Amino acid sequence: MPKTFAWFEGRKRPPSEYEELTVGLHFGEDALVHTRVGTWTLDNTRLANVAWEDFRDPAALHYRSWVALQAGAERELGATLDLAASAGFVDGLDAGWRREMGTLTGGLAFAEWGVAMALQYVERFCLSSAIAQSAQLQVCDELRHAQRALEWADALSGGASASAAEDPARQAWMENPALQPLRRAVELALTLTDWGEVIVAVNLCLEGLLQPFQRELHLTAARRERDMGTAMLGRHCWIDEERHLGWTDAFLRLVIDADPANRVTLQTWYDTHAPAAREALDALAAGFPFGGVAADAAATARTELAKRLAAAGLEEATDR
């Protein structure tokens, strides 16, 4: 076995490049300074007795591999969206479709960024270098989605306006009734101060429903409307979001395996935040029906989340 760092010695298999670059590098819980904010303390989450450096992201990306992946992905997505916008494809789409999907896509851009902001809190306060990296790469992916969503929403609706007051994407986010439960759920998540709770509220409850919903909506409805731009955007976002859901599932397994009491904590958090997430999903599906595709997409999303909950040993929340 090639010589590696001391904290990997004694293992049967050599560490991967991901592990060598990511795992075992955290410091600062016994900080040499004291402020109100502090550095990191074991009690900054209710989750307890976890060997945080045992976390492994199934995607196993690190900076170099992630940036290479996303540079290639951006070239592909950018070429498609540029072609769709410039070669008259958008003009040829149904006007009603353009209006509805443009409004939804523009509004959801803000949700993506809100998720990113919430994950920045995790990136700052979590207790391992590996979790911090997974959160950080997700933050970057969410910015990617937010920027592309705005770009595509502008293309569908005919261009961004000069002022914030007239920005249709912002108007949708702030005023469209179908998006208000989602905005409320995002704003509530941004007030949380337990980084473990943020992962449950955002990645399990909210993204666990929204991302399969968007995947189904983008791919099914967009194919029906022959909107290659929306379909490609949906596909690219889903590839990234699958990684985010994957590391979330790994996180849940880690904390539950470490201490059964953590399952109780996770369940409590899930029960607290799931109703708002379900309400957000239901409002989106009702407000943007797309001829019944949204209802089917929402049903698929609920089924997929239920499977993930079962795999984690958590129960679906009954309405309380």
Place this chain on the structure above:
Amino acid sequence: MLIYARADGCSTPALLMTPEEEWPVKMFCRIALSTLRADKSRERLPFNSRTGEQLDPATPLGEAGFLPYDLLELRYA
């Protein structure tokens, strides 16, 4: 007790020592000079660095007015 000691002209940094309270200052100075590996050819006098007070060699350390982690300096006479 916990007291640092250093000596003028000595390349050893101040070191933390654990003398007994009943040791006279003079005895502690002798031990400190050895621990610090200081050149003993020049006379040095003991001072409480914090107060600036020169110490009576006969006084027991416990009665010499030291706070925890005080510094006893052996300054050139």
Place this chain on the structure above:
Amino acid sequence: MSNQTAEYTRTKRLYWEPSYVAKEAIYPPANYEGIHFSDWDRWDDPFHMSFKQYVEIQAKKDNGFHPARDAFDRYGGTDKMDPRWVEGMKVVYPILFHGEYGALRSHARVSRYAPAPALRAAAFYQSIDELRHSQNHVYQMRMFNRHTDGFANWAEWKRHHFLLQPAKMLFEDIVACENVFESVMGLNILVEVAYTNLVFVGIPSVGVLNGDLAGAGEFLTTQSDETRHMAIGQSTLRTLLEGDDRNLPVIQYWLDKWFWLLHRIIGCPLGVIPDYFAKRKALPMRQMFQRYIVDNYVAGMVEDLGKYGLQPPRFLDDAVAEMEDAPHTLFRTLFQYKHMLFNKMFVPTEADMEFFGEHYPHWEERHGAFWDEVRAGDPKDLPSLPMLCQVCQLPCVFPVPERPTIRGTEWGGEVRWFCSDGCQWIFEHEPERYSKAVGLDRVLTGKDVAQIREHMHLSGKLGGVLEEC
């Protein structure tokens, strides 16, 4: 509107005023306490970076750097490095990692809570850059580890070894800043504007002379990202000073504090690299300090921002005076602890002393006798850790151990010691913040050398003297 500007503008569009929760719950005012500014939207990020642009540029950089690094490793580059330089890198890389990891974590918070869209965006990209830098340093350490001892347990040493406590303290302090603008001041202005040119441009130029081509490549690709970080720091500072007179006192305090901390914890220790661990030398540290810190950074800052009332750093004269001795004082202090290190030390050669004589006129008078005694057979090994400064965690040995500047303050029923007026001044301004640390010399009171080595996770043959130098 250009494509790049359009994409940047999209990022600025993404913020909204919350209405389902109080704004203060999402943006707590305590995170900006003491800073006054009203028109945050007016302040622009000079780089207008978008995600697409970011990954494209960075992927190209990585495609240039990593193959060269792999080739250097594969074809025996480390064998051709001077052994003294390798010993120096054992100390440098863990310290750099402290910085990059602290920075990526710190600036996640800066981005999350910054009131200005420009700062949010720039701190966002900075945070991901710092992940790149931290992992590039790990790539280097992984390479070195395959060829030499003294890198294997670097992550543990950066937590527990006395040599690395100062850097641990510095970057924990940046992470722990309550005010996001203080994080920007400490990191973007003092670490990056003031010191990264010295670290990532000055030092690799010496490294190349000593066979470290991979390190030079790594440092230079790191510095290419630092340009953006410096720009946001300078833009932040100017905007705050221009925007409201009331910001001046707090900005001045932060400048004075962080300048001294960076000088003490990065500048002073760094000097041992070009002056000692570099067998083939270029500029002495005191000239590098003069060029990069005094002439470039301080003079530039005064020219640019003096009109708003910003003064040069309070302890600048002390810092300049110290650079006459700091590298020499620290190197010989480390020599006295060579039995407690993870790297090896060595006795300066005739060539080294000739260099010192040329560039440090007082070297013989202040430091020569120590090495004469070593050559006469005195190993100089010490039985316990030195008095460590309460603030910076460095030994209280400056300017020279024979006549150190030691300052004391009574706090909490015991005495806290400081290596300098600067560290004492910082403590007395923020005692709650800086009284928490218990120096390793106090933690390990009464322990013998074997026990001290065990505490610091030093196994077997680590430390000692490098025979071929």
